[in-house]
Amino acid sequence: MALLDIRGLTVRYGGLAANADIDLHVDEGTLVGLIGPNGAGKTTFIDAITGFTHVSSGAIEFDGIDLTSLAPDRRAHLGLSRTFQSLELFEDLSVRDNLLVAAEKPPWFAFALDLLRVSKRRSVYEDQVDKALSALGLTELADRLPSDLSHGQRKLVGVARALAAKPKLLLLDEPAAGLDTAESQRLATHLRSFLSSGTTIFLIDHDMGLVLNVCDYIYVLDFGRIIASGTSSEVRRDPNVIAAYLGQSAGEAQAREGSNLAAARASTSETGATP
């Protein structure tokens, strides 16, 4: 059974369907990608899964539980962790505290204990945080404030924060945006290593380079609809995808040119060599 199972997901903003009738499955232990041009509805989709936007119709099932009516924090507790395109780090907390906030699953009476005791023993969450920090090579930056870090480092903190919660499914919203090629490559390596340690990943990006290289299975979104899906080599050849990325007219022109070329080649071969 799929870890994340989405059927007929539709999100409407007024008359506009930002996501229309999306079916999508993520199997456990895989890295699934969702690509699409700007404005295709990718972030809306991740918002819908994580509970940040209202779902008009459709079902979201995660690990056998229907998520549709759950609040974002409940979904996070079930093992659904996300990053944000615009990072949204806790700027007032150190990098370590950023991760700790996500890692901790406190009981409801935690505040009473916190009021009374000065400090507590090293918790299990600290180990989780250390692991996430070292997985992304952030150990040395742990006590800095996010505002002191470079954009690339901040991106990694965002991913580490999501990872620190030990999610079953990690949803990454454009993690490569704003990274240079080297940083993007390093991110790809990190992602594969998370996968081997048992985290399922769902990756959203409009940067085809990263997605095509690391994902096991890819969905392509355009104008709120899934226009293609398959392995990276299947998606690459799909004419709908090419049209979506290079524009309808360009795609058509290219296709026409291709067929013209083929026809011309055929005609030359028919008439034989010219003098």
Add this chain to the structure above:
Amino acid sequence: MKDLIFFLLVGLGLGALYAMLGSGLVIVYRGSGVINFAHGAFAMYGVFTFDEARRNGHLRLPWVDFLPTHWLNVPVSIKLSDKGVPTPVAFVLAIAMAVLIGLLAHFLVFRPLRNSAALGKVVASVGVMLYLQGVAQLNFGGGNRQASSIVPDSAVRNFLGLGKTYPEGALWAVGISVLMGVTLWAIFKYTQFGLATRGAAGNEKGAVLLGYSPQFLAAMNWVIASVVATAAAIIVGPIQGSLTPVGLSALVVGALGAALIGGLRSIMVAMWGGLALGAVQSLLGLYSTRSWFPEFLRSGARDVVPLAVIVLVLFLRGKSLPQRGSLEEKRLPLSPRPVRIPQHTVIWALVVIGAAFVFQNSGSRTVFAFALSTSLIAAILMLSMVVVTGYVGQISLAQMSLAGIAAFFMARMMAHGATTASNPFPVSGPGLPWPVAGLLGVIAAVVVGVLVGLPAVRIRGVQLAVVTVAAAISLQTLYFENQSATDLSAGAPANVRPASFFGISLASLGSKGLTDRPAFAIFVMIVLVLCAVAVSNVRRNGTGRRFLAVRANERAAAAAGINVARTKLLAFGIGAGIAGIGGVMLAFKQNDVSSANFVYQSSLAFLAFAYLGGITSVNGAIVGGLLAPAGIITATSNYFLKGTSIDRYVTVLGGAALVFTAISNPNGIAPAFQEMLRHLGNWLRQARGKEWAAVGKRLGPAFVIGAVAGFAIWPLRVDSYSKVWMPILGGLIGLLVRSIVLGIRQSITAKQQKRRRRSGPAPTRREPGAIGAGARTAVGSGVDTHVALAHAEQV
């Protein structure tokens, strides 16, 4: 039915005032993002200027002569004629005064604050309000004035056939307010200035790129708002009865209600909302005298019901998480992690205990004993603001009211149906012992605090601040002033019996009838220490991390698994508990509590001083407590300045200091002092003879010169400084002058260096992150796509 229509119409007069002040608040908010708590004070100063010019022919400028000399004076008053100027001239003068006040408020206060957190602006506007109130008290006298109306105000008999007499002035008021509202609406809707203002409110950078100066627009909006407020108060104010500085300043509450109805956005809606608010209040005033009206609501319905409706509408309109891409609030200062809690505790405790015994019944210095416990209690109250506002970023102006809940509830639980010295009417109650009654009071405060915090689940930022004002007023009228809840007749204070602990009396009153018993100061100190350690613990542990996460970013906090609503309510609950403890201690100190202790204005003042101390840290709360009204610092300055005329200017100077500190020290005073104290501590630990000598050489001359000067002018003085203090004060002033001179010299050299550097090779400057990165991403990703597809084709 006739009654209903008539009373609705009667309320329109006051409604017109709300409407005009409310649209002014909307204009200012849109123009510069400030909720102007001083708006009523603006109107007040304008109407007093008008009345004073018309009555006595004087124009009083909005400042005071604070120079303590007779030969050098700040011009304060301009004499125009001996017996008053004609009404139109007075009106023009008042409008000119409004323009001046609007410009001063913008350029001196809110322009320097344009990039600070919303809370900083709230604090500054409170400072402006206190300043203007203080100036008005000095320049116009604090008494009531009955200004005559400038619009015809005869009575219309059998108005509209309703069989009652209606004041004509109210009709004028409604007409003028609608006219003004429509004019303002048209200006903002159709003129280029209005469009530019709206544009600049949405996107300041965009407005600059289009060639508008957002600061000019903001200044214009301040002027418009100030003029409208003044005109409104002159035209409508006298209809409402006598004018007092404080009473007129309080009009801002109704105006805030009107502005909230307009969502702080729409002038039109604010105008109609203001009129409706006045009408509904008048109607509720009528109905609350009817027999069917619930007894419990009778005293407060007029104020509470409209506010409750507004809050409900806002609540239903709000979202439990901010939308993607919604405007982010400016951040509050960082909240440092508390360190060395035991050391801090021991030092503070020793200081307090020492002071408590030194000042006990010590002649004229006994004022310090009173001020000491006042400051300690204020620090407890401010700790509650550290939790709610400093840690979770929710601006609550109801903390004093929550303290009041605990105090009043405890008093009622202690009462046992007997009369007391201060209250000749017996108050019924279960007569519980103090620990039980106090605990019940704190629990009541927590319950109410969580209820007050409920709107925060969906209402954010400055809107929430206004909503908490509404809550504070509701608590005051529904509980503190409600006889059916307190069983206090005729506004008598509630009596509180002093506490004792295993036979040790913890009463505040000593044998001479002064609140100077060391036992009480130590009792308050122990409570303060417990509260402070608890708040430190919160900050150091997971709860504090979650608090700060919610403060920093609600969306990200929810994504990290934090229940944002529950976290906010938890903070309100903890804050209310601490505020309740503060209220209980205040009750023990005073032995009597009355609703005047817990008005929303005192919450405003306390929040302002907590902000000055440093609202994001425990130390900040303690410094704030020292600064608090009637606290140690006020007592000290009163003690040393006694006999000088400066004593009269305390309110004015306090307001000005509030504004000044909000601008110059947005992090609060405590962080700056902490740094200094740490350096001093380190130095004291290491300093030996050589270091002392070096410092003596550096600072000695300035101190000696100052001290000698202080000693020399001693025979010339007119005040009552002591012989010992004068040289010491002179020495300190010498040091201050030295540091100012050095600072100026340093800034001059820095400027010269900069000029020199500019003429050399240009320094490399980092690109502004957001725009640069965004552009790069857009370009980069386009290229990447092409590359990827080309690559795909090859494969």
